[in-house]
Amino acid sequence: MSSVESNATTSDLALVTAIRSGDQGAMAALYDRFSSIVYAVALRVLQDTGAAEDVLQDIFMQLWRNPAAFDASRGNMASWLAVIARHRAIDALRRRRPQDDIEDVIVSVEPNLAVEADRSRAMDKVRGALQTMPAPQRSALEMAYFEGLTHVEIAEKTGEPLGTIKTRIRTGLLSLRKVLAA
């Protein structure tokens, strides 16, 4: 069985194409490239290393069984996996069945962050934006994203009106988009 070289120049799409033909080496290369992102997100949500490892295993096994779930024309692999990891971790946190099939999750980020150096620069900007964001807004965003709380639960927890929570979450997300566009 041929194996794709696991160097940084092999594109994510080339790895996924090789995985489609059953190339285990390509799967290992993809894992080495993105496992840290998936694990970090799962661990942030679940706060439990064993549960985070289960999410990591689950996501990469699904990708191995169904590599076509990743559509390179609709988003980059890092962003897509980060969102899938977050979804699966929230499902695990709430002890519920997976809410979305992985192929149904489409993620668009402009500019495309497929190159690690671009991603790293973009993340510095986003971290900066989070630091300057008003604390209640950042808190609402993080409760929704990393704790999987609904807007009703966040409103109950903070004592803020529902409409305020909704608007904070939306404007918070949009401010992250703006900082990348700037």
Added chain:
Amino acid sequence: MSLHEEFADDLALYALGSLDGAERQTLEKHLKGCASCRRELELLRGDGSLLALTTAGPKPPARARQRLMSAIAEESKVSSRLPVAGAASISERPRLSWWLVPGLITLAALAVVCVSLWRQNSTLHEDVALLRTQIADQGNKLEQANEVAATLLDPEATRIELVAVGNKPQPRGKAIYQRRNRNLIFLASNLPQLPAEKIYELWLFPANGGAPIAAGLFKPDARGSATVVNPPLPEGVEAKNFVVTLEPESGSHESPRGTPVIVGVGG
């Protein structure tokens, strides 16, 4: 912004999975028929992914990699020997039946059972052989389709357009649309580079004369080539034509506002 403002806040919550109850149902119903809100949903998920990507933490332990690769190797082994496993289970059935049969069964009855099982076994062997052939055939077709798709979509593939000698390459595009599955592949070449704060937008013009439907924003590469694959589209729309327009950077979504750049010759 062309998305429906009344859904703007709920769309952000939905992107994070934080919307539930009647509001969620109402929004999901709206999303089925609204391409611009579906596009905004993708963008909001992208915004959420930025939040996820800022997460830093320890690397996963080495055992997690070993666990994954062992599971993959094991699954590959199991799938490659599936037909053999099926045959084995079939051949075990006569033994199971034989041992369950009480000792008082007559030789004639046993012979009838054996003949019946032999026939069943033969039929199942034939079925397994047929299934193997079908799986191999489908596997070959899938592999060919994957290779074609991978070549078409590979950003590193060499793309050279041939034109009549003496002619300059002109902007052109080709839309391949399958109404039944809402599949659309659009390939463009020789497009002029985008002016600042502009983007190209692909539009589907329905055959029933309805309003144009946004079918994806795109930017060409340095050589003017671009691809749009399976943008979100409503169900069952017969296409009369496809048009690419030059739009403001956020796209127009509801209806084309900018200048047409290339237009289908069929419409």
